Amino acid sequence: MDSNEKAVVYVRLKEGVLDPQGLTIHKALLQMGYSDFLSVRSGRFFELEINSECADIDRKIGEVCSRLLSNPVIEEFTVERIR
Template sequence: MAKVKVHVFLKPGVLDVQGKAVEGALQGLGWAGVSNARVGKMVEFDLADDVADKDAEVKAMCEKLLANTVIESYKIEIA
């Protein structure tokens, strides 16, 4: 089995309301040097070894379900 991690984040320029909330909370707790906080998601799963082109398969998963490619970008890690 291959271990797959897909990191999904809003594209630059898209307002990240959660990121702004986290940034404000961290600053309010005394971490004044925090800025440009962005919140994303990570999807982790196992992929069978018999999948021929793992990169292409995971990219198709991202394009069809895991990321809204209009406003989100993603990064794939396969180990």
């Protein structure tokens, strides 16, 4: 088992941006009879294993999230750190 700290990055479309994938999944849920789910938004996540000796890891995580992992025009991200 590895013990390095991880950053889990969740990327999702900004509120108000149409998410056809989420809509299609929601439609499928309704067809399956699950009428209690009022909407679905889709997204993706990334697990980044962190070098424990890095001094300014917070800045670097923020950088890769906005430069590569998300497209700031349409997406937003949240980061969760796990040990």
